[in-house]
Amino acid sequence: MNYFKKILRYAYPYKKFAFLNIFFNILYALFSTLSFVALIPVLEIIFSKKRTLGPKPIYDGLSNIKDYSQEYLNYFVIDNINRNGEFQVLMYMVGIIISLFLLKNLCNYLAMFYSTFLRNGVLKDLRNDLYSKVIQFPLAFYSEKRKGDTISRISSDVDEVKNSVLSVLEMIVREPLTIIFSLATMLFISPKLTLFVFLFLPISGFLISRIGKSLKKGSLRVQQEQGTFLSILEETMGGLRIIKAFHAENLFQKKFEDSNERFYKYSNSVLNRQNLASPVSELLGIITIGVLLVYGGFLVFIDNTLEASFFIGYIMLAYNILTPAKAIAKASYSLKRADGSALRILEILEAKNTITDIENPIQKEDFSNKISLKNISFKYEDQYVLKDFSLEIEKGKTVALVGQSGSGKSTIANLLTRFYDVNEGSIEIDGEDIKNISKKSLRSLMGIVSQDSILFNDTVANNLKLGKPLANEAELREAAEISNSYEFIKNLPEQFETNIGDSGNKLSGGQKQRLSIARAVLKNPPIMILDEATSALDTESERLVQDALEKMMKNRTSIVIAHRLSTIQNADLIVVLSKGKIVEQGRHQELLEQKGVYYSLVEMQSLN
Structure with a gap:
């Protein structure tokens, strides 16, 4: 007993x-x-x-x-x-x-x-x-x-x-x-x-x-x-x-x-x-x-x-x-x-939570300089996904991560938000290790749009307000317009008060993804992480949302994980990954001229 x-x-x-x-x-x-x-x-x-x-x-x-x-x-x-x-x-x-x-x-x-x-x-x-x-x-x-x-x-x-x-x-x-x-x-x-x-x-x-x-x-x-x-x-x-x-x-x-x-x-x-x-x-x-x-x-x-x-x-x-x-x-x-x-x-x-705040963690309220990934390594069980990986992301810049599936792109997003902790090395924001920053204040600095549009069995408004519970109707509408969501929201039976069903299944895949983008826009964080954010959109919606995202990403630090390379041509830095390591980095045109891995990825997508 x-x-x-x-x-x-x-x-x-x-x-x-x-x-x-x-x-x-x-x-x-x-x-x-x-x-x-x-x-x-x-x-x-x-x-x-x-x-x-x-x-x-x-x-x-x-x-x-x-x-x-x-x-x-x-x-x-x-x-x-x-x-x-x-x-x-x-x-x-x-x-x-x-x-x-x-x-x-x-x-x-x-x-x-x-x-x-x-x-x-x-x-x-x-x-x-x-x-x-x-x-x-x-x-x-x-x-x-x-x-x-x-x-x-x-x-x-x-x-x-x-x-x-x-x-x-x-x-x-x-x-x-x-x-x-x-x-x-x-x-x-x-x-x-x-x-x-x-x-x-x-x-x-x-x-x-x-x-x-x-x-x-x-x-x-x-x-x-x-x-x-x-x-x-x-x-x-x-x-x-x-x-x-x-x-x-x-x-x-x-x-x-x-x-x-x-x-x-x-x-x-x-x-x-x-x-x-x-x-x-x-x-x-x-x-x-x-x-x-x-x-x-x-x-x-x-x-x-x-x-x-x-x-x-x-x-x-x-x-x-x-x-x-x-x-x-x-x-x-x-x-x-x-x-x-x-x-x-x-x-x-009695199970131990392996990702916890230290005693008296830093309550960081803004982002002013840069994000630094210093010699980080990470593995799921025994297999390393990232090994001795380093990268600096300057404030206000858009950095795109590209590469084959399994190259470690989404893992970087998970480590930045402390969904997982690095096994070796450190991730710093403005020179402060993120392990010393409270999880709440760290994640309040970031907006995330994931590849899978995760919505809840609630109204449109309540799904958008996850990051900003006290948002008013004008703010909801502005976020919806930026993400190209307002056109379909206004045609719903009760507009923002319409229930979207379990996992948002009353909406199409593109509509769900645009709501996910609107949710991140409404939060208005200084750092935006877009993990295949436009993957579920049709061509027309992708173009409209991409324009909106580019406007939103101005004067904001953005980490874009992209499968469709056409969406990252204007990035300040494109980082090409392979097996957890950086094989190439530069701007779009520079990488094309090198005719290396990035060039090959672009050629494959063009053929497709």
């Missing part, structure tokens, strides 16, 4: 609800026992033939407390029957029993009422912390994780832990106290009979624990498999167009069904073990009751050391132990499952 104990720290802010839950659970256990004890006088009234009032019993110490209680109860009942009649005394006792059951159930409700705030509070805080981790982790973290598995941890794993918080409270307070109060009363009524109960309890506990040993391992497999099929589902919904285009529906259907089949088998195995707790504990309880009935009958009918009314009350109390015993067995199984879920949650909560 080590993992689950770590999660329980989330209950601390809600400790007042935990204490209230414990308080009312204690009262529940007390009233639960008293409600059965109160049946004994009723049974005495109904079944006892004694109606002669003897002398009032005298208390003579704890050693004879049981006999004194029994004699005093008989005296009390007979005295009241003689004075008020049997039926009136019966009605009085029934009223007491109903009141006790009412109080028992009221306390049960109040205990559940306060536990609701505790459980849902733990759920809320856990999900908030998990989401905070998910959103702060570097991109490299998700290259190794399935998205569906992460979703599973935030949803079903957290739900498993939430449900187990109540199980813990019941297992350590209500159910044990109900058993303790019942056993104490039973011990008081008949120590001989209670000895049998104590003999059977360890046997029950041993058998139940044997059944539950493999639950944690099985539960872990269930949660992992759930993450797998959620990942398949997420990939299917994201790539539905490609799946249909390649007639791969059957392939993905098979992948999903195989995963779902494994989930089905693992779930059956875990649930069947968990469901075994209740019948096993009830069977053991009934066996105990059977033994008590035989031995109790001997004490009542042959030994004459126990009255029938007390014996029936005793049996009811013994049966009252069965329900909490079953609940404890179920709760212990639930906790074993929750421990597996807690392990998966803690893997995210």
Whole structure:
């Protein structure tokens, strides 16, 4: 239970609800026992033939407390029957029993009422912390994780832990106290009979624990498999167009069904073990009751050391132990499952974020001189993408990075923004290593338009306002006009307030890319990074947007990663990359005259 104990720290802010839950659970256990004890006088009234009032019993110490209680109860009942009649005394006792059951159930409700705030509070805080981790982790973290598995941890794993918080409270307070109060009363009524109960309890506990040993391992497999099929589902919904285009529906259907089949088998195995707790504990309880009935009958009918009314009350109390015993067995199984879920949650909560701010980082508000990449090297796993790479980008200049796929162009953009950190060397802005600058202020200096136009299921306006939340309508329109977006935005049903659907799928590819450009324009940063920014545009849109981008890039530092070489002819510096190294650099015409790698790339595109 080590993992689950770590999660329980989330209950601390809600400790007042935990204490209230414990308080009312204690009262529940007390009233639960008293409600059965109160049946004994009723049974005495109904079944006892004694109606002669003897002398009032005298208390003579704890050693004879049981006999004194029994004699005093008989005296009390007979005295009241003689004075008020049997039926009136019966009605009085029934009223007491109903009141006790009412109080028992009221306390049960109040205990559940306060536990609701505790459980849902733990759920809320856990999900908030998990989401905070998910959103702060570097991109490299998700290259190794399935998205569906992460979703599973935030949803079903957290739900498993939430449900187990109540199980813990019941297992350590209500159910044990109900058993303790019942056993104490039973011990008081008949120590001989209670000895049998104590003999059977360890046997029950041993058998139940044997059944539950493999639950944690099985539960872990269930949660992992759930993450797998959620990942398949997420990939299917994201790539539905490609799946249909390649007639791969059957392939993905098979992948999903195989995963779902494994989930089905693992779930059956875990649930069947968990469901075994209740019948096993009830069977053991009934066996105990059977033994008590035989031995109790001997004490009542042959030994004459126990009255029938007390014996029936005793049996009811013994049966009252069965329900909490079953609940404890179920709760212990639930906790074993929750421990597996807690392990998966803690893997995210305790994972280290490799890209963090230093203590007291620099809050850089402007860019005044140059960007310097000094002898940087970077690798994904074991393969170097950049090796001993150096480049200087002066303020106000446009630098284009060109080269074959895999030459390291987009990696440079990711390193500049600290989506990844360099393995060797340093990147400096105005002479300051970007690792010493806060991530927030570093990224506020940069606007990014990526090759994939990433939009969100929201309005046009809210998508544009990501970089400038307080932008007014005039600013939105100006950014839209610069990016050549306003022409289609004004024709949308609600213009800037139109929802563009999941990933912007209500728009064409060119429209989505122009919105991405408008978003960067609205932010108006001093450094602009354009990663294949015009790749999704048709020829006419590309020309219009390229003109707008060139106007926008005046007096602004721009790093342009280009596939279409026609878009970078006016760049101040073109850097040609090959296998992570600079092979050529210069202006467009200079590079053409060299008739080297750049010339070859231009020739290939001209032929295409």
